Amino acid sequence: MSSNRARRIAKELAEIQNDKLSQITAEPAGAGDDLTHLRGSFPGPPDTPYEGGTYHVDIKIASDYPFRPPNMRFETKIWHPNVSSVTGAICLDTLSTQWSPVLTIKSALISLQSLLSTPEPKDPQDHEVASMLIRNPSEFEHVAREWAVKYAGAPKREVAEGSGGATAESLRKKSQDAKANEAKVALAAYHGYNKDLVDRFVAMGFDVEAVVSAFEYVGIDRNGGEDYELEEAYMGDITARLFGEA
Template sequence: MSSSATRLRNDVANLFKASCHPDIVLPSDGPKDLTTITLHLLGPASTPYSEGAWKLTLKLPAEYPHSPPKAFFETKIFHPNVAASTGEVCVDTLKRDWSPNVDLRHVLLVIRCLLIEPNPESALNEDAGKLLLENFADFERMARLMTSVHALKRSAFASANTSSDLSSVTDSADENGNITTIYADLEVDSGRVSSTNTLDTKNVLRPLELTQRGSSAPNPESPSKPSVKNKDVKPKKKVGIKRL
C-alpha cells in the first residue's frame, strides 16, 4: 500500500476515533468511502448560524496529503467564504497555506471557525462579503434569515452532544465557541499526525458510539428542600379595568 493511501486511512480512522468538537457530528456507521467524508456541522453559539445545522462533505484527492481536500456545504448557507452556487468552501488552510502536516480534524475545526469569524477578503459569495464589510447588522439579519429558511434544525442533533462528547473536548475547545481556545487546539492538533497509530479498515469503519465511548462521574443530586408556605403573606389584590 502506498504511503498516501496509508496516511489517508490513518487520518480517517483518527477522525472517527475521537470527536473534534460537539458541533461536528460524524456519522455513527463510519465513512462508506474513505475519499468522501460526509458529516453535519452545527452552528456555533452566539453567531447568526447558532440555530442551524449543515450537511458538509470533504473530498480527498488521490494525492492527499500532498494536495488538500475540498470542502462543500451540501446545505445552502449565506456566508462570504462559501460559494452560493456550489457550496465550495474557501479558506487559506485548504489553499495557499495547506501543509501535509494538517489532518482532517484540523480542517473541520478551521471550517467551524469560519462560521464564527468569516473572512470577507477571500469571499466566494460577493454579496455576503460586501454586506459583512458595509453593514454587519444587516449581514447578521440576512444570515439568520437564510439559516431559518434553508438550514437543518440544530435541535435535531441535540442527542449527539452527550456528556461524554463534551468531556472529550473540554481541554481542546470551548463549548461556547471561544475562538481563542479553538485556535490553541489547532496548534496542538497539527502535531499529532506523526504519532498517528496505523489502524486497519475494520477499525476505520467502527461505529462512532463504540470508539468514542467515555465515562464521566455523575454529579451528586442535591437534596430537595421542602416547600415553605408563608402564612403572613397577603394575597395580591386583583386589579380590575374600568370601562369608560
C-alpha cells in the first residue's frame, strides 16, 4: 500500500474513533492491521423500521483510493430497496458515479445511514423489496422491522397505530431533510471557504481538512465564500504546507 494512502486511511480511522457522538465505527476487518479491508458499523436511523439496530458493513479499499470509492457491502441482512436482501450489494450514487476524493470512509457510512431513511424504490438494487414498498408501504415497513429485530438486534416493537407507515409523501420529506442535512455537514468542513477553491487542492489528493488547515495557516481570504484565483505566491505557500515543508 502506498504510504500516502495508508496515512490517509489511518487518519480517517482515528477521526472515526475519536467521534463518540455519531456511533459510527470502522476498523481493520481481521486481527491484523490490514487497512485495505475494514469493517464498519452504524446505528439504524430514528423514525425508520431500522431504528435500534446495528448495521455492519464490509469495506474494501481500492488501490487508488481516494480517487475511487471504497467497495462497501452490508454484512447485516436488511430489507431495503437499495440493498440486495441476498448479497448485501448496495445501489448508491455516492459509492459510484457521485464519489469524490473529498469524501471519506466516515462520510460514505453516513450516506449509507441516510439511505436507510430515504429509500429510492425507483432505482432499486432489490426489485422485490422495491415493489413491496411501492405497492404496500405498510407491509414493507413491517417486514423491514422484522428483519431489523432478527438480524440487526433491534428491540421488538410494532409500528404505532395511526402512523400510516411509510407513504410517498413521508419518504419525499425524509429524503429532502436527509439531503439538506448531508449537504450542510459537507459544507461545514470548508470553514467558510468556497468549495471549488478548496476542491482544486483536494483534486491533487489532499483531504478537505488538510487543505482548509493550510488555508488558515497561510491566511487565505475567505472572500465571503466566493471563488477566486489565488496568487502564485499563495499557491506555493499552501502547497508547501500540505507537503509538510512549512
